Amino acid sequence: MLPLAVFAGTYVLLWRRGSAVLTAANLMVTRDQRFRLVDGYNLEINNVMPQDAGDYVCQISDGDNRDQIHTVEILVPPSIRMSPSNGQLKARKGGSITLECKASGNPVPSIHWTRKDNMLPTGEKALEGFSITLNKVDRHQAGVYQCTASNGVGEPVTVDMQLDVLYPPEIEVERSWVHTGEGYEAQLVCIVHGEPAPELMWYQDTILLDPTDRRKMESRGNKHTLNIRNVQGSDFGNYSCVADNSLGRAKKYMELSGRKIKPLGWQYFSFPGRQKQQLFSLQEFRLFP
Numbered sequence: 001m002l003p004l005a006v007f008a009g010t011y012v013l014l015w016r017r018g019s020a021v022l023t024a025a026n027l028m029v030t031r032d033q034r035f036r037l038v039d040g041y042n043l044e045i046n047n048v049m050p051q052d053a054g055d056y057v058c059q060i061s062d063g064d065n066r067d068q069i070h071t072v073e074i075l076v077p078p079s080i081r082m083s084p085s086n087g088q089l090k091a092r093k094g095g096s097i098t099l100e101c102k103a104s105g106n107p108v109p110s111i112h113w114t115r116k117d118n119m120l121p122t123g124e125k126a127l128e129g130f131s132i133t134l135n136k137v138d139r140h141q142a143g144v145y146q147c148t149a150s151n152g153v154g155e156p157v158t159v160d161m162q163l164d165v166l167y168p169p170e171i172e173v174e175r176s177w178v179h180t181g182e183g184y185e186a187q188l189v190c191i192v193h194g195e196p197a198p199e200l201m202w203y204q205d206t207i208l209l210d211p212t213d214r215r216k217m218e219s220r221g222n223k224h225t226l227n228i229r230n231v232q233g234s235d236f237g238n239y240s241c242v243a244d245n246s247l248g249r250a251k252k253y254m255e256l257s258g259r260k261i262k263p264l265g266w267q268y269f270s271f272p273g274r275q276k277q278q279l280f281s282l283q284e285f286r287l288f289p
Contacts, residue, residue: 015059053073055071055072077105089161096133105149111147111149113129139195144161146160171190173189177257184231195245202226
């Protein structure tokens, strides 16, 4: 409510905002029903909105025109407009991308950036500013980035932005040489990364493998496993896992061996200031059928 001190006498009271007249004497001129007169001369605004901010003038005409000016400031909690609006961003490996977060409110909100369950690529926990730019991106910079706006009015507001980094497949093998024996089981494991998610295929030499009653392929997240039960002599040899996506292809090799191993030598170690000790270490192997 905008109060007005009025003294006894003959006068005409008028409320206006800029050149727009709101009331004249007891008459409501504005058609905005949020405005009303209280006790005949105090102006009340209900359901205030940001656009109601500004100067309101009470003009008293009693022979001498006198004005009383009330300045209304509307405190507005922060709100955020993301770019893009769905919060989904994609960048190619090695490229650059800018994440933007535009906030509004009164007072003007401050903005800071964090990364969900991780540090920012700069190694910092948080950064201030309406945007952050990432250069030479790789898969380690993918994830959820959080933009938080606060201005002391109401609660801070946080939005999530998902960054996906597009890159060709990358493969790591758990073991490049796997030893087993006939009648036993064997596991060959490839760890595959890529975006879009790669399709994985297993080969023995140049033959594409399909599941059988003894052979099973499993995938859990980035871990892809070829399980072989009741290993037979024909299972020994070279294997490869091949990963494909729209950006490229990768291949890694492994060997499944049934050859036995036998130590050929031992080595003695001594330590300064101590009596020579016989510490045995397997030094080399000989493979034989």
